[in-house]
Amino acid sequence: MERDDSFYKVLSNLxxxxxxxxxxxxxDNGESISFCDAMKDVKKITWTKATITxxxxxxxxxxxxxxxxxxxxxxxxxxxxxxxxxxxxxxxxHVENINPITLEKLKNGEFSMQKxxxxxxxxxxxxxxxFENFIQEAVKLRLNCVKIIHGRGLKSKGxxxxxxSLIKWLIKAMNRKWVAAFASCKMCDGGPGATYILLKxxxxxxxxxxxx
Numbered sequence: 001m002e003r004d005d006s007f008y009k010v011l012s013n014l015x016x017x018x019x020x021x022x023x024x025x026x027x028d029n030g031e032s033i034s035f036c037d038a039m040k041d042v043k044k045i046t047w048t049k050a051t052i053t054x055x056x057x058x059x060x061x062x063x064x065x066x067x068x069x070x071x072x073x074x075x076x077x078x079x080x081x082x083x084x085x086x087x088x089x090x091x092x093x094h095v096e097n098i099n100p101i102t103l104e105k106l107k108n109g110e111f112s113m114q115k116x117x118x119x120x121x122x123x124x125x126x127x128x129x130x131f132e133n134f135i136q137e138a139v140k141l142r143l144n145c146v147k148i149i150h151g152r153g154l155k156s157k158g159x160x161x162x163x164x165s166l167i168k169w170l171i172k173a174m175n176r177k178w179v180a181a182f183a184s185c186k187m188c189d190g191g192p193g194a195t196y197i198l199l200k201x202x203x204x205x206x207x208x209x210x211x212x
Contacts (some may be wrong), residue, residue: 087184089152089192091163093170093210094181102181106198109186111145113196114138118149119162127162131169138199139178145198147185152193166195167210177203 094103105111117134119127131148138146153160170179178199185194 087192090184091167091192091195091211092181092183093167093179093208095179095204095208098181102198103183106145106181106196107183109189109196111196111198113147113189114143114145115141116147116149120149120151122162124161124165128165128169131166132175135175135178135197135199142201143199145196147189147194147196149190149194152191163192163195170197171208171210176208179208 092103092107115134115138117130119130122130127150134146134148148166150162150166151160153163169175170182179197180200181198183196184192185196189196
């Protein structure tokens with residue numbers, strides 16, 4: 001291999017750019033400074049895997065939720081036969097050991113709606129009282145299936161107030177003993193903005209399994 005004279009010439013002059021503190025760096029004006037002096041203000045940058053993310057504001061969360069529901073509205077308007085069980089707003093619950101056929105009939109809206117309660121426009125506490133009175137009346141009349149209209153909560157800043165509250169009311173001991181199952185309605189009956197409730201003939205306190 002041929003010797004590169006220019007390369008070895010640079011190496012031969014290496015001693016001239018080294019002093020007691022280290023390597024000397026030549027500046028444009030001909031002066032030289034030590035490598036240590038040139039690097040004294042340099043700070044070490046540490047690398048980390050941590051990702052810094054900005055916490056979304058309440059306004060951003062609300063706008064994001066609104067956009068999601070507006071897109072959902074477009075789907076619902078285009079296809080009234082859309083399967084409600086595939087929607088993110090769908091919810092259901094049932095007692096242990098319920099007959100799967102009975103639950104499927106409820107989800108498909110095959111039971112006759114014998115009574116309906118519309119909670120639109122009511123405050124949470126007023127709605128709760130109306131709901132509990134409604135269930136007590138339905139039990140006295142020995143009704144089999146009823147419907148609650150609570151809306152989808154599009155105007156709520158956080159989670160849908162009445163819809164989320166309905167689940168809490170259903171699992172409350174005094175109401176749970178009469179509830180066999182519940183499920184979001186089919187689109188023709190109100191979709192995610194309404195809920196079917198299947199009532200028991202005899203009160204039994206069993207745990208309700210919630211699916212959301």
